[in-house]
Amino acid sequence: MPSASPQEVWRAALVKLRDARPELCRKWFEEIEPVALERGVLTLRLSDATRRRYVERALAEPFRAAAQEATGMLVSLRFVDDEPQRRNGAVQVRRDAVQRSLARPTLQDAAVASTAASEGSDPLEEEDLALNPDLTFETFVVGPNNRVAHAAAEAVAEAPGKGYNPLFLHGGVGLGKTHLLHALSRQALTLRPELRIVFVSCRTFIDRFFAYLSARRMQEFRRAFRRTDVLVIDDIHDLAPHNQIQEEFFHTFNTLRERGSQVVLSSDASPEEIPQLEERLVSRFAAGLVARLDPPDFDTRVAILQRKAELHDLDLPLDLAKRIASCYDDSVSVRVLEGAINRVKHLAHVTNDGVVTTEIVHEALGDLPEQAPTRCSIDAIVAAVVEHYNVSLAQLQGPGKTKSVVLPRQVAMWLAKERGGLSLEEIGGYFGGRDHTTALHAHRKISRLLHSDPALRGEIEALQLRIRRLSSPVR
Known part of the structure; x- marks a missing residue:
């Protein structure tokens, strides 16, 4: 394709990319504009700096390989974006001084930090904020399991340091905590481009701490983390085994709060459930808003x-x-x-x-049920629960508060919502005229236990099989 235009080369490269790496492809790739092909360099323009940085770090090599396969020639890529280049103002200086997010830094990352510390350069002052363009508020699906966390993240993005400070998000692996951290950071920068945001994993914070400590450059480490407008740290529970780093973060946290900076943290557990976390950190993390993300219904x-x-x-x-x-x-x-x-x-x-x-x-x-169990009869749900737990319908609907009755009642309420499709008001009314908040509490509790209690998961699976046999799906 020696005389092909940039547009023809890019179209052909996208075809090759979809064939070779379909899992990488995104709808917004169609919006990437090929603007020039000169001396073997294909220039691609992206709509904003966030996408450009993401492509440069995560997709440059697959893009280059696809372009070379499409043309049969050696091709280099250059990425530009449409955002104004305000390099002479404070905005650009501060935007250049942000830290990219590293979910799981490698030994190479630690080595880079150590080398930078020993040579007198500061990676925090050299790297752009690399936010994943897939992880925005627009692509986040809000449900009963994450509504509070989502609303809090949006509020913090609108006014960092003014409301929920710190914002502490917790929940199991893969439930959307990191998504909200990226969305919050992106939205905050969109509204106020002059903000200085440091976004790192806790493991990166730990690695940088030891690198700068060994290089005797702790003042620079502290300056990088304590002079930011927004500090975002993913997986803060990794602090727990390190008393020395807990001490460092305690003072970092206090400094940021005193200067009115926003702190946003995520963890697999709530502050009081993180083992070996000092009480003074537990109290500070819990002083703002603690919001849990549960598995989706x-x-x-x-x-x-x-x-x-x-x-x-x-x-x-x-x-x-x-x-x-x-x-x-x-x-x-x-x-x-x-x-x-x-x-x-x-x-x-x-x-x-x-x-x-x-x-x-x-x-x-693999094998799928013949029809999705969107709705099953409440009679079948109750019959399965009564049989499995050896309780009566009168006990489920009565005032009893013993564990042998409360757990079956909560399981029945959860199943009535998930498999019966009933509203919380309907569920509360059916089970003894209770308030909808009782049904909501039961649903949240069972959802949370399903994530941590394998025995209960097995019971729920057995109950659902029993319900399918007892009831045909309701149309």
Whole structure:
């Protein structure tokens, strides 16, 4: 393709990329504009700096390989964006002084930090903030499991340091904490480009601490972390075993709060549940807003699958999204659901020109129920619970508060919401005229236990099989 235009080369490269790496492809790749092809360098323009930085770090090599395969020649890539280059003002200086997020730094990352510390350069002052363009508020699916966390993250992005400070997000792996951290940071910078944001994993904070400590440059380390407008740290529970670093972070936290800076943290556990975390840090983390993210319910799983499919430029019919959602219980993470979309997309691409069918879903994910259990009768749910736990309907609807009755009642309420499709008001009314908040508490408690209690997960799975035998789905 020696005389091809930049547009022809990029179109051909996208075809090659979809064939070789379909899991990488996103709908917004179509918005990338090829602007020049000169002396073997293909220049691509992206809509904003966030996407440009993400492509440079995560996709440059696959893009280059696709372009070379499309042209049969050696091709280099150059990425530009449409954002104004305000290099003479304070805005650009401060935007250049942000830290990229490293979810799991490697030994090489630690070595780079150590070398930088010993040579007198500061990686925090040299790296741009690398936010994943997939992780925005627009792509985050809000449901009963994450509504509070989402609203709090939006409020902090609108006015950092003014409300919930610190904001502490916690929940199991793959439930959307990191997504909200990226979305919050991106939105805050969109509204106030002059903000200085430091966004790192706790492991990166630890590695940098030891690197700068060994280089006797702790004042520079502290300056980098304590003179920021917003400090975002993912997986803060990794602090727990390190008393020396807990001490350092305690003073960093206090300094930031005193200067009115925003602190945003995420963890697999709530502050009081992090083992070996000092009480003074527990109290400070809990002093702002602590918001939990739970696994998604059935309706939220369907919405997540549709949103992920749209992001991956995959046409996923609603009935197939429901069938996929029905393969998983309420302990599933968003990450697992995205993995399911990737498998379906790959198989559809290589076997059926990208068209998703029931057969494709079946082959990609294994055996599926004949029909998604969107609604089952309350009579079948109660009958299964009564039989399994050896309690009576009168006990479930009565005032009893012993554990032998409360747990079956809460399980029945959870099933009535998830498999019966009833509202919280209907559920509370059915089970003894209780308030809807009682039903909400039961649903949240069982959802949380499903993530941490394998025995209860087994009981719920057995109950659902029993319910399917007792009741045909309600149309």
